[in-house]
Amino acid sequence: MSTHTTPRRRAVRSALAAGVVAALALTGCSTRAEAGSETNAGGDILSIVDQRGETITLDGPAEKVAFAVMPAPSIFAAVDRSYDRIVGINSSTLKANQGGMFATMFPASAESPTIAGNDFIPNVETLLELDPDVVIQWGDSGAEVIDPIENAGFPVVGLEYGTQEDLETWITLFAQVAGKPERGEELVAWQQNEIEEMRAKVAARSEERPRAMMLSRTGDGYGTTTGTGYDGFQFDLVGAELVSQDFVSDSGQVSPEQILTWDPEVIFLSGFDEMTPEDVYADPRLASVTAVAEKRVYKTPLGGYRWQVPSAESPLMWAWMHHVLYPGQDTAEFREDIRAGFDDLFAYQISEDEIDRVLRTDLNAGSADYDQFAR
Structure with a gap:
Protein backbone atom coordinates (compact mmCIF):
# COMPACT_ATOMS: atom_id res chain seq x y z
CA MET A 1 0.00 0.00 0.00
CA SER A 2 1.38 3.43 -0.86
CA THR A 3 0.29 7.02 -0.67
CA HIS A 4 1.20 9.30 -3.53
CA THR A 5 0.54 13.01 -3.87
CA THR A 6 -0.08 13.88 -7.50
CA PRO A 7 -0.48 17.51 -8.63
CA ARG A 8 -3.62 18.23 -10.63
CA ARG A 9 -3.07 20.00 -13.94
CA ARG A 10 -5.27 23.04 -13.30
CA ALA A 11 -3.76 23.48 -9.85
CA VAL A 12 -0.29 23.40 -11.36
CA ARG A 13 -1.03 26.19 -13.80
CA SER A 14 -2.34 28.49 -11.09
CA ALA A 15 0.48 27.58 -8.70
CA LEU A 16 3.19 28.25 -11.25
CA ALA A 17 1.59 31.57 -12.09
CA ALA A 18 1.87 32.53 -8.44
CA GLY A 19 5.39 31.17 -8.20
CA VAL A 20 4.40 28.38 -5.85
CA VAL A 21 4.38 24.61 -6.47
CA ALA A 22 1.11 23.19 -5.12
CA ALA A 23 -0.02 19.63 -4.70
CA LEU A 24 -3.34 18.00 -3.98
CA ALA A 25 -3.29 14.82 -1.93
CA LEU A 26 -4.44 11.68 -3.70
CA THR A 27 -4.10 8.22 -2.20
CA GLY A 28 -3.49 5.10 -4.28
CA CYS A 29 -3.32 1.51 -2.97
CA SER A 30 -2.69 -0.91 -5.77
CA THR A 31 -0.37 -3.36 -7.44
CA ARG A 32 0.83 -3.34 -11.04
CA ALA A 33 -1.60 -6.14 -11.87
CA GLU A 34 -4.40 -3.74 -11.00
CA ALA A 35 -3.16 -1.06 -13.39
CA GLY A 36 -6.16 0.71 -14.88
CA SER A 37 -8.05 3.94 -15.18
CA GLU A 38 -11.36 5.33 -14.09
CA THR A 39 -13.44 8.27 -15.26
CA ASN A 40 -15.63 10.20 -12.84
CA ALA A 41 -19.35 10.73 -13.29
CA GLY A 42 -18.68 13.96 -15.15
CA GLY A 43 -16.63 12.11 -17.74
CA ASP A 44 -13.51 14.28 -17.29
CA ILE A 45 -11.19 13.05 -14.56
CA LEU A 46 -8.88 10.11 -15.33
CA SER A 47 -7.36 8.10 -12.50
CA ILE A 48 -4.50 5.93 -13.74
CA VAL A 49 -2.56 3.37 -11.69
CA ASP A 50 1.04 3.21 -12.90
CA GLN A 51 3.66 0.47 -12.46
CA ARG A 52 4.70 1.83 -9.07
CA GLY A 53 1.18 1.16 -7.88
CA GLU A 54 0.60 4.92 -7.62
CA THR A 55 -2.62 6.63 -8.68
CA ILE A 56 -2.18 9.57 -11.04
CA THR A 57 -5.13 11.85 -11.68
CA LEU A 58 -5.50 13.85 -14.88
CA ASP A 59 -8.18 16.33 -15.89
CA GLY A 60 -8.93 14.21 -18.96
CA PRO A 61 -7.00 12.61 -21.81
CA ALA A 62 -3.58 14.25 -22.02
CA GLU A 63 -3.03 16.65 -24.89
CA LYS A 64 0.69 17.14 -24.17
CA VAL A 65 2.90 14.25 -23.05
CA ALA A 66 6.65 14.32 -22.32
CA PHE A 67 8.81 11.19 -22.21
CA ALA A 68 12.03 10.91 -20.23
CA VAL A 69 12.33 7.24 -21.24
CA MET A 70 12.69 5.30 -24.48
CA PRO A 71 11.24 3.63 -26.54
CA ALA A 72 8.05 4.93 -24.99
CA PRO A 73 7.32 7.70 -27.55
CA SER A 74 7.11 5.26 -30.46
CA ILE A 75 4.75 3.06 -28.45
CA PHE A 76 2.58 6.05 -27.57
CA ALA A 77 2.58 7.12 -31.23
CA ALA A 78 1.41 3.62 -32.18
CA VAL A 79 -1.40 3.83 -29.64
CA ASP A 80 -2.43 7.29 -30.86
CA ARG A 81 -1.47 6.70 -34.53
CA SER A 82 -0.06 10.21 -34.31
CA TYR A 83 2.83 12.25 -32.91
CA ASP A 84 0.65 15.26 -32.16
CA ARG A 85 0.59 14.92 -28.36
CA ILE A 86 4.32 14.23 -27.86
CA VAL A 87 6.14 17.41 -26.78
CA GLY A 88 9.42 16.15 -25.29
CA ILE A 89 11.63 13.04 -25.48
CA ASN A 90 14.90 11.46 -24.34
CA SER A 91 18.07 12.39 -26.25
CA SER A 92 18.60 8.72 -27.23
CA THR A 93 15.10 8.63 -28.70
CA LEU A 94 15.88 11.73 -30.74
CA LYS A 95 18.95 10.01 -32.22
CA ALA A 96 16.89 6.94 -33.15
CA ASN A 97 14.15 9.12 -34.64
CA GLN A 98 16.62 10.95 -36.85
CA GLY A 99 18.32 7.76 -38.01
CA GLY A 100 15.27 5.66 -38.76
CA MET A 101 11.79 5.76 -40.21
CA PHE A 102 10.22 7.71 -37.40
CA ALA A 103 11.25 11.13 -38.69
CA THR A 104 9.97 10.17 -42.14
CA MET A 105 6.58 9.24 -40.72
CA PHE A 106 6.49 12.07 -38.18
CA PRO A 107 8.80 14.92 -39.26
CA ALA A 108 8.29 16.79 -35.98
CA SER A 109 9.96 13.91 -34.12
CA ALA A 110 13.35 14.83 -35.62
CA GLU A 111 13.28 18.18 -33.84
CA SER A 112 11.54 17.32 -30.58
CA PRO A 113 12.94 19.03 -27.48
CA THR A 114 14.84 16.66 -25.18
CA ILE A 115 13.89 16.55 -21.51
CA ALA A 116 16.44 13.94 -20.34
CA GLY A 117 19.60 12.16 -21.44
CA ASN A 118 21.03 8.70 -20.87
CA ASP A 119 20.93 9.21 -17.09
CA PHE A 120 17.17 10.04 -17.28
CA ILE A 121 17.64 13.03 -14.97
CA PRO A 122 14.92 15.47 -16.08
CA ASN A 123 15.60 18.96 -17.37
CA VAL A 124 13.02 20.81 -15.30
CA GLU A 125 13.58 24.13 -17.07
CA THR A 126 12.65 22.54 -20.40
CA LEU A 127 9.65 20.83 -18.83
CA LEU A 128 8.38 24.15 -17.51
CA GLU A 129 8.67 25.62 -21.00
CA LEU A 130 6.86 22.66 -22.59
CA ASP A 131 4.18 22.50 -19.87
CA PRO A 132 3.10 18.87 -20.47
CA ASP A 133 -0.06 17.44 -18.94
CA VAL A 134 1.88 14.37 -17.81
CA VAL A 135 5.48 13.09 -17.85
CA ILE A 136 6.42 9.46 -18.47
CA GLN A 137 9.45 8.39 -16.39
CA TRP A 138 11.08 5.28 -14.93
CA GLY A 139 9.28 4.33 -11.76
CA ASP A 140 12.05 2.18 -10.31
CA SER A 141 15.19 4.29 -10.81
CA GLY A 142 15.14 6.33 -7.64
CA ALA A 143 13.74 9.60 -6.38
CA GLU A 144 16.31 11.67 -8.26
CA VAL A 145 14.56 11.03 -11.58
CA ILE A 146 10.98 11.53 -10.34
CA ASP A 147 11.07 14.07 -7.51
CA PRO A 148 12.26 17.03 -9.64
CA ILE A 149 9.33 16.48 -12.01
CA GLU A 150 6.71 16.20 -9.29
CA ASN A 151 8.22 19.10 -7.33
CA ALA A 152 7.83 21.22 -10.46
CA GLY A 153 4.12 20.39 -10.46
CA PHE A 154 3.81 17.74 -13.16
CA PRO A 155 2.05 14.37 -12.77
CA VAL A 156 4.37 11.40 -13.41
CA VAL A 157 3.44 7.98 -14.79
CA GLY A 158 6.15 5.62 -13.54
CA LEU A 159 7.19 2.64 -15.66
CA GLU A 160 9.14 -0.58 -15.18
CA TYR A 161 11.10 -2.32 -17.93
CA GLY A 162 12.25 -5.74 -18.97
CA THR A 163 9.40 -8.17 -19.61
CA GLN A 164 6.66 -8.74 -22.15
CA GLU A 165 4.18 -8.08 -19.33
CA ASP A 166 5.81 -4.66 -18.83
CA LEU A 167 5.45 -3.89 -22.54
CA GLU A 168 1.78 -4.79 -22.56
CA THR A 169 1.26 -2.69 -19.43
CA TRP A 170 2.92 0.28 -21.13
CA ILE A 171 0.56 -0.05 -24.07
CA THR A 172 -2.41 -0.18 -21.70
CA LEU A 173 -1.22 2.83 -19.67
CA PHE A 174 -0.53 4.93 -22.76
CA ALA A 175 -3.95 4.10 -24.14
CA GLN A 176 -5.46 5.32 -20.88
CA VAL A 177 -3.40 8.53 -20.94
CA ALA A 178 -4.59 9.15 -24.51
CA GLY A 179 -8.19 8.35 -23.67
CA LYS A 180 -8.20 5.38 -26.06
CA PRO A 181 -8.48 2.25 -23.89
CA GLU A 182 -9.97 0.17 -26.71
CA ARG A 183 -6.96 0.87 -28.90
CA GLY A 184 -4.71 -0.42 -26.13
CA GLU A 185 -6.74 -3.60 -25.91
CA GLU A 186 -6.38 -4.13 -29.67
CA LEU A 187 -2.59 -3.74 -29.63
CA VAL A 188 -2.14 -6.02 -26.62
CA ALA A 189 -4.33 -8.65 -28.27
CA TRP A 190 -2.16 -8.45 -31.41
CA GLN A 191 0.99 -8.99 -29.37
CA GLN A 192 -0.51 -11.94 -27.52
CA ASN A 193 -1.85 -13.56 -30.70
CA GLU A 194 1.56 -13.25 -32.37
CA ILE A 195 3.20 -14.86 -29.34
CA GLU A 196 0.87 -17.83 -29.52
CA GLU A 197 1.40 -18.24 -33.25
CA MET A 198 5.19 -18.03 -32.90
CA ARG A 199 5.20 -20.59 -30.09
CA ALA A 200 3.19 -22.99 -32.22
CA LYS A 201 5.52 -22.46 -35.18
CA VAL A 202 8.63 -23.13 -33.07
CA ALA A 203 7.05 -26.16 -31.37
CA ALA A 204 6.40 -27.70 -34.78
Whole structure:
Protein backbone atom coordinates (compact mmCIF):
# COMPACT_ATOMS: atom_id res chain seq x y z
CA MET A 1 0.00 0.00 0.00
CA SER A 2 1.38 3.43 -0.86
CA THR A 3 0.29 7.02 -0.67
CA HIS A 4 1.20 9.30 -3.53
CA THR A 5 0.54 13.01 -3.87
CA THR A 6 -0.08 13.88 -7.50
CA PRO A 7 -0.48 17.51 -8.63
CA ARG A 8 -3.62 18.23 -10.63
CA ARG A 9 -3.07 20.00 -13.94
CA ARG A 10 -5.27 23.04 -13.30
CA ALA A 11 -3.76 23.48 -9.85
CA VAL A 12 -0.29 23.40 -11.36
CA ARG A 13 -1.03 26.19 -13.80
CA SER A 14 -2.34 28.49 -11.09
CA ALA A 15 0.48 27.58 -8.70
CA LEU A 16 3.19 28.25 -11.25
CA ALA A 17 1.59 31.57 -12.09
CA ALA A 18 1.87 32.53 -8.44
CA GLY A 19 5.39 31.17 -8.20
CA VAL A 20 4.40 28.38 -5.85
CA VAL A 21 4.38 24.61 -6.47
CA ALA A 22 1.11 23.19 -5.12
CA ALA A 23 -0.02 19.63 -4.70
CA LEU A 24 -3.34 18.00 -3.98
CA ALA A 25 -3.29 14.82 -1.93
CA LEU A 26 -4.44 11.68 -3.70
CA THR A 27 -4.10 8.22 -2.20
CA GLY A 28 -3.49 5.10 -4.28
CA CYS A 29 -3.32 1.51 -2.97
CA SER A 30 -2.69 -0.91 -5.77
CA THR A 31 -0.37 -3.36 -7.44
CA ARG A 32 0.83 -3.34 -11.04
CA ALA A 33 -1.60 -6.14 -11.87
CA GLU A 34 -4.40 -3.74 -11.00
CA ALA A 35 -3.16 -1.06 -13.39
CA GLY A 36 -6.16 0.71 -14.88
CA SER A 37 -8.05 3.94 -15.18
CA GLU A 38 -11.36 5.33 -14.09
CA THR A 39 -13.44 8.27 -15.26
CA ASN A 40 -15.63 10.20 -12.84
CA ALA A 41 -19.35 10.73 -13.29
CA GLY A 42 -18.68 13.96 -15.15
CA GLY A 43 -16.63 12.11 -17.74
CA ASP A 44 -13.51 14.28 -17.29
CA ILE A 45 -11.19 13.05 -14.56
CA LEU A 46 -8.88 10.11 -15.33
CA SER A 47 -7.36 8.10 -12.50
CA ILE A 48 -4.50 5.93 -13.74
CA VAL A 49 -2.56 3.37 -11.69
CA ASP A 50 1.04 3.21 -12.90
CA GLN A 51 3.66 0.47 -12.46
CA ARG A 52 4.70 1.83 -9.07
CA GLY A 53 1.18 1.16 -7.88
CA GLU A 54 0.60 4.92 -7.62
CA THR A 55 -2.62 6.63 -8.68
CA ILE A 56 -2.18 9.57 -11.04
CA THR A 57 -5.13 11.85 -11.68
CA LEU A 58 -5.50 13.85 -14.88
CA ASP A 59 -8.18 16.33 -15.89
CA GLY A 60 -8.93 14.21 -18.96
CA PRO A 61 -7.00 12.61 -21.81
CA ALA A 62 -3.58 14.25 -22.02
CA GLU A 63 -3.03 16.65 -24.89
CA LYS A 64 0.69 17.14 -24.17
CA VAL A 65 2.90 14.25 -23.05
CA ALA A 66 6.65 14.32 -22.32
CA PHE A 67 8.81 11.19 -22.21
CA ALA A 68 12.03 10.91 -20.23
CA VAL A 69 12.33 7.24 -21.24
CA MET A 70 12.69 5.30 -24.48
CA PRO A 71 11.24 3.63 -26.54
CA ALA A 72 8.05 4.93 -24.99
CA PRO A 73 7.32 7.70 -27.55
CA SER A 74 7.11 5.26 -30.46
CA ILE A 75 4.75 3.06 -28.45
CA PHE A 76 2.58 6.05 -27.57
CA ALA A 77 2.58 7.12 -31.23
CA ALA A 78 1.41 3.62 -32.18
CA VAL A 79 -1.40 3.83 -29.64
CA ASP A 80 -2.43 7.29 -30.86
CA ARG A 81 -1.47 6.70 -34.53
CA SER A 82 -0.06 10.21 -34.31
CA TYR A 83 2.83 12.25 -32.91
CA ASP A 84 0.65 15.26 -32.16
CA ARG A 85 0.59 14.92 -28.36
CA ILE A 86 4.32 14.23 -27.86
CA VAL A 87 6.14 17.41 -26.78
CA GLY A 88 9.42 16.15 -25.29
CA ILE A 89 11.63 13.04 -25.48
CA ASN A 90 14.90 11.46 -24.34
CA SER A 91 18.07 12.39 -26.25
CA SER A 92 18.60 8.72 -27.23
CA THR A 93 15.10 8.63 -28.70
CA LEU A 94 15.88 11.73 -30.74
CA LYS A 95 18.95 10.01 -32.22
CA ALA A 96 16.89 6.94 -33.15
CA ASN A 97 14.15 9.12 -34.64
CA GLN A 98 16.62 10.95 -36.85
CA GLY A 99 18.32 7.76 -38.01
CA GLY A 100 15.27 5.66 -38.76
CA MET A 101 11.79 5.76 -40.21
CA PHE A 102 10.22 7.71 -37.40
CA ALA A 103 11.25 11.13 -38.69
CA THR A 104 9.97 10.17 -42.14
CA MET A 105 6.58 9.24 -40.72
CA PHE A 106 6.49 12.07 -38.18
CA PRO A 107 8.80 14.92 -39.26
CA ALA A 108 8.29 16.79 -35.98
CA SER A 109 9.96 13.91 -34.12
CA ALA A 110 13.35 14.83 -35.62
CA GLU A 111 13.28 18.18 -33.84
CA SER A 112 11.54 17.32 -30.58
CA PRO A 113 12.94 19.03 -27.48
CA THR A 114 14.84 16.66 -25.18
CA ILE A 115 13.89 16.55 -21.51
CA ALA A 116 16.44 13.94 -20.34
CA GLY A 117 19.60 12.16 -21.44
CA ASN A 118 21.03 8.70 -20.87
CA ASP A 119 20.93 9.21 -17.09
CA PHE A 120 17.17 10.04 -17.28
CA ILE A 121 17.64 13.03 -14.97
CA PRO A 122 14.92 15.47 -16.08
CA ASN A 123 15.60 18.96 -17.37
CA VAL A 124 13.02 20.81 -15.30
CA GLU A 125 13.58 24.13 -17.07
CA THR A 126 12.65 22.54 -20.40
CA LEU A 127 9.65 20.83 -18.83
CA LEU A 128 8.38 24.15 -17.51
CA GLU A 129 8.67 25.62 -21.00
CA LEU A 130 6.86 22.66 -22.59
CA ASP A 131 4.18 22.50 -19.87
CA PRO A 132 3.10 18.87 -20.47
CA ASP A 133 -0.06 17.44 -18.94
CA VAL A 134 1.88 14.37 -17.81
CA VAL A 135 5.48 13.09 -17.85
CA ILE A 136 6.42 9.46 -18.47
CA GLN A 137 9.45 8.39 -16.39
CA TRP A 138 11.08 5.28 -14.93
CA GLY A 139 9.28 4.33 -11.76
CA ASP A 140 12.05 2.18 -10.31
CA SER A 141 15.19 4.29 -10.81
CA GLY A 142 15.14 6.33 -7.64
CA ALA A 143 13.74 9.60 -6.38
CA GLU A 144 16.31 11.67 -8.26
CA VAL A 145 14.56 11.03 -11.58
CA ILE A 146 10.98 11.53 -10.34
CA ASP A 147 11.07 14.07 -7.51
CA PRO A 148 12.26 17.03 -9.64
CA ILE A 149 9.33 16.48 -12.01
CA GLU A 150 6.71 16.20 -9.29
CA ASN A 151 8.22 19.10 -7.33
CA ALA A 152 7.83 21.22 -10.46
CA GLY A 153 4.12 20.39 -10.46
CA PHE A 154 3.81 17.74 -13.16
CA PRO A 155 2.05 14.37 -12.77
CA VAL A 156 4.37 11.40 -13.41
CA VAL A 157 3.44 7.98 -14.79
CA GLY A 158 6.15 5.62 -13.54
CA LEU A 159 7.19 2.64 -15.66
CA GLU A 160 9.14 -0.58 -15.18
CA TYR A 161 11.10 -2.32 -17.93
CA GLY A 162 12.25 -5.74 -18.97
CA THR A 163 9.40 -8.17 -19.61
CA GLN A 164 6.66 -8.74 -22.15
CA GLU A 165 4.18 -8.08 -19.33
CA ASP A 166 5.81 -4.66 -18.83
CA LEU A 167 5.45 -3.89 -22.54
CA GLU A 168 1.78 -4.79 -22.56
CA THR A 169 1.26 -2.69 -19.43
CA TRP A 170 2.92 0.28 -21.13
CA ILE A 171 0.56 -0.05 -24.07
CA THR A 172 -2.41 -0.18 -21.70
CA LEU A 173 -1.22 2.83 -19.67
CA PHE A 174 -0.53 4.93 -22.76
CA ALA A 175 -3.95 4.10 -24.14
CA GLN A 176 -5.46 5.32 -20.88
CA VAL A 177 -3.40 8.53 -20.94
CA ALA A 178 -4.59 9.15 -24.51
CA GLY A 179 -8.19 8.35 -23.67
CA LYS A 180 -8.20 5.38 -26.06
CA PRO A 181 -8.48 2.25 -23.89
CA GLU A 182 -9.97 0.17 -26.71
CA ARG A 183 -6.96 0.87 -28.90
CA GLY A 184 -4.71 -0.42 -26.13
CA GLU A 185 -6.74 -3.60 -25.91
CA GLU A 186 -6.38 -4.13 -29.67
CA LEU A 187 -2.59 -3.74 -29.63
CA VAL A 188 -2.14 -6.02 -26.62
CA ALA A 189 -4.33 -8.65 -28.27
CA TRP A 190 -2.16 -8.45 -31.41
CA GLN A 191 0.99 -8.99 -29.37
CA GLN A 192 -0.51 -11.94 -27.52
CA ASN A 193 -1.85 -13.56 -30.70
CA GLU A 194 1.56 -13.25 -32.37
CA ILE A 195 3.20 -14.86 -29.34
CA GLU A 196 0.87 -17.83 -29.52
CA GLU A 197 1.40 -18.24 -33.25
CA MET A 198 5.19 -18.03 -32.90
CA ARG A 199 5.20 -20.59 -30.09
CA ALA A 200 3.19 -22.99 -32.22
CA LYS A 201 5.52 -22.46 -35.18
CA VAL A 202 8.63 -23.13 -33.07
CA ALA A 203 7.05 -26.16 -31.37
CA ALA A 204 6.40 -27.70 -34.78
CA ARG A 205 10.11 -27.67 -35.69
CA SER A 206 12.14 -30.82 -35.18
CA GLU A 207 15.64 -29.41 -35.70
CA GLU A 208 17.89 -28.20 -32.89
CA ARG A 209 17.62 -24.57 -31.98
CA PRO A 210 20.38 -22.42 -33.51
CA ARG A 211 22.88 -21.02 -31.02
CA ALA A 212 22.53 -17.24 -31.12
CA MET A 213 23.39 -14.03 -29.29
CA MET A 214 22.99 -10.25 -29.34
CA LEU A 215 26.28 -8.39 -29.80
CA SER A 216 26.99 -4.71 -29.24
CA ARG A 217 29.97 -2.40 -29.27
CA THR A 218 31.07 -1.46 -25.76
CA GLY A 219 33.99 0.94 -25.75
CA ASP A 220 36.81 -0.80 -27.58
CA GLY A 221 35.27 -4.23 -26.98
CA TYR A 222 32.01 -6.12 -27.20
CA GLY A 223 28.93 -6.35 -25.02
CA THR A 224 25.98 -8.73 -24.97
CA THR A 225 22.63 -9.43 -23.34
CA THR A 226 21.61 -12.19 -20.95
CA GLY A 227 18.58 -14.26 -20.10
CA THR A 228 17.62 -11.94 -17.24
CA GLY A 229 16.51 -9.23 -19.69
CA TYR A 230 14.02 -9.10 -22.52
CA ASP A 231 16.21 -11.27 -24.74
CA GLY A 232 15.67 -14.18 -22.36
CA PHE A 233 12.04 -14.10 -23.44
CA GLN A 234 12.60 -13.01 -27.03
CA PHE A 235 15.25 -15.53 -28.08
CA ASP A 236 13.33 -18.41 -26.53
CA LEU A 237 10.12 -17.29 -28.24
CA VAL A 238 11.61 -17.29 -31.74
CA GLY A 239 13.37 -20.65 -31.37
CA ALA A 240 16.96 -19.67 -30.55
CA GLU A 241 19.32 -20.96 -27.89
CA LEU A 242 20.67 -17.81 -26.21
CA VAL A 243 24.33 -18.69 -25.64
CA SER A 244 24.78 -15.80 -23.20
CA GLN A 245 21.80 -16.88 -21.09
CA ASP A 246 23.71 -17.05 -17.79
CA PHE A 247 26.61 -14.74 -18.62
CA VAL A 248 27.91 -12.48 -15.86
CA SER A 249 30.43 -9.69 -16.47
CA ASP A 250 31.71 -7.18 -13.93
CA SER A 251 33.04 -4.99 -16.74
CA GLY A 252 29.92 -5.14 -18.88
CA GLN A 253 31.98 -6.55 -21.72
CA VAL A 254 32.32 -9.95 -23.33
CA SER A 255 35.71 -11.06 -24.63
CA PRO A 256 36.38 -12.52 -28.08
CA GLU A 257 37.59 -15.65 -26.26
CA GLN A 258 34.21 -16.06 -24.58
CA ILE A 259 32.42 -15.61 -27.91
CA LEU A 260 34.69 -18.28 -29.39
CA THR A 261 33.79 -20.61 -26.53
CA TRP A 262 30.07 -20.05 -27.08
CA ASP A 263 30.50 -20.38 -30.85
CA PRO A 264 27.12 -18.87 -31.85
CA GLU A 265 25.69 -19.89 -35.20
CA VAL A 266 23.84 -16.58 -35.58
CA ILE A 267 24.80 -13.15 -34.25
CA PHE A 268 22.34 -10.26 -34.08
CA LEU A 269 23.90 -6.79 -33.85
CA SER A 270 22.49 -4.11 -31.58
CA GLY A 271 20.87 -1.05 -33.10
CA PHE A 272 22.24 1.16 -30.31
CA ASP A 273 25.66 1.52 -31.94
CA GLU A 274 27.13 1.77 -35.43
CA MET A 275 28.73 -1.69 -35.61
CA THR A 276 27.96 -3.56 -38.84
CA PRO A 277 28.26 -7.18 -39.98
CA GLU A 278 31.31 -6.20 -42.04
CA ASP A 279 33.01 -4.90 -38.88
CA VAL A 280 32.51 -8.29 -37.23
CA TYR A 281 33.63 -10.22 -40.30
CA ALA A 282 36.81 -8.10 -40.35
CA ASP A 283 37.78 -8.92 -36.73
CA PRO A 284 40.42 -11.70 -36.99
CA ARG A 285 39.81 -12.69 -33.38
CA LEU A 286 36.30 -13.89 -34.33
CA ALA A 287 37.18 -15.53 -37.64
CA SER A 288 36.58 -19.09 -36.43
CA VAL A 289 33.20 -18.35 -34.82
CA THR A 290 30.60 -20.29 -36.81
CA ALA A 291 28.35 -17.23 -37.33
CA VAL A 292 31.30 -15.27 -38.70
CA ALA A 293 32.69 -18.06 -40.86
CA GLU A 294 29.25 -18.69 -42.37
CA LYS A 295 28.38 -14.98 -42.71
CA ARG A 296 25.39 -15.18 -40.38
CA VAL A 297 25.78 -11.82 -38.64
CA TYR A 298 22.84 -9.39 -38.99
CA LYS A 299 22.16 -5.78 -38.04
CA THR A 300 18.79 -5.56 -36.30
CA PRO A 301 16.07 -3.49 -38.01
CA LEU A 302 15.26 0.12 -37.21
CA GLY A 303 11.63 1.00 -37.78
CA GLY A 304 9.57 3.32 -35.61
CA TYR A 305 12.21 2.47 -33.03
CA ARG A 306 15.05 -0.04 -32.64
CA TRP A 307 13.28 -3.36 -33.02
CA GLN A 308 15.51 -5.28 -30.60
CA VAL A 309 13.89 -3.83 -27.47
CA PRO A 310 10.25 -4.19 -26.36
CA SER A 311 8.11 -1.96 -28.55
CA ALA A 312 4.83 -1.73 -30.40
CA GLU A 313 6.67 -3.34 -33.33
CA SER A 314 7.94 -6.36 -31.36
CA PRO A 315 5.83 -8.91 -33.32
CA LEU A 316 7.65 -7.77 -36.46
CA MET A 317 11.00 -8.27 -34.72
CA TRP A 318 10.02 -11.79 -33.67
CA ALA A 319 9.07 -12.67 -37.23
CA TRP A 320 12.31 -11.20 -38.59
CA MET A 321 14.44 -13.11 -36.07
CA HIS A 322 12.67 -16.35 -36.86
CA HIS A 323 13.25 -15.88 -40.59
CA VAL A 324 16.95 -15.20 -39.98
CA LEU A 325 17.30 -18.25 -37.74
CA TYR A 326 15.36 -20.51 -40.11
CA PRO A 327 15.93 -18.98 -43.57
CA GLY A 328 13.92 -19.66 -46.66
CA GLN A 329 10.63 -20.60 -45.05
CA ASP A 330 7.44 -18.55 -45.24
CA THR A 331 9.23 -15.27 -46.02
CA ALA A 332 7.13 -14.27 -49.03
CA GLU A 333 4.53 -12.45 -46.92
CA PHE A 334 6.89 -10.76 -44.45
CA ARG A 335 7.21 -7.54 -46.40
CA GLU A 336 3.44 -7.37 -46.57
CA ASP A 337 3.33 -7.91 -42.80
CA ILE A 338 5.63 -4.91 -42.38
CA ARG A 339 3.44 -2.84 -44.69
CA ALA A 340 0.29 -3.78 -42.79
CA GLY A 341 2.02 -3.21 -39.45
CA PHE A 342 3.13 0.33 -40.29
CA ASP A 343 -0.34 1.15 -41.59
CA ASP A 344 -2.04 -0.06 -38.42
CA LEU A 345 0.53 1.22 -35.93
CA PHE A 346 1.48 4.56 -37.44
CA ALA A 347 -1.17 5.26 -40.11
CA TYR A 348 1.69 5.31 -42.62
CA GLN A 349 1.87 3.79 -46.10
CA ILE A 350 5.44 2.49 -46.20
CA SER A 351 7.15 2.14 -49.58
CA GLU A 352 9.28 -0.73 -50.85
CA ASP A 353 12.44 1.37 -50.52
CA GLU A 354 11.49 2.25 -46.96
CA ILE A 355 10.95 -1.42 -46.09
CA ASP A 356 14.50 -2.05 -47.33
CA ARG A 357 15.66 0.78 -45.09
CA VAL A 358 13.90 -0.70 -42.05
CA LEU A 359 15.42 -4.13 -42.75
CA ARG A 360 18.93 -2.66 -43.18
CA THR A 361 19.32 -4.42 -46.52
CA ASP A 362 22.38 -2.30 -47.28
CA LEU A 363 24.22 -3.29 -44.09
CA ASN A 364 23.09 -6.92 -44.29
CA ALA A 365 23.73 -7.41 -48.01
CA GLY A 366 26.85 -9.50 -47.37
CA SER A 367 25.20 -11.80 -44.85
CA ALA A 368 23.95 -15.29 -45.69
CA ASP A 369 20.38 -15.71 -46.97
CA TYR A 370 19.43 -12.07 -46.51
CA ASP A 371 18.15 -12.03 -50.06
CA GLN A 372 15.11 -13.88 -48.69
CA PHE A 373 13.81 -10.42 -47.71
CA ALA A 374 14.23 -9.01 -51.22
CA ARG A 375 11.18 -7.45 -52.84
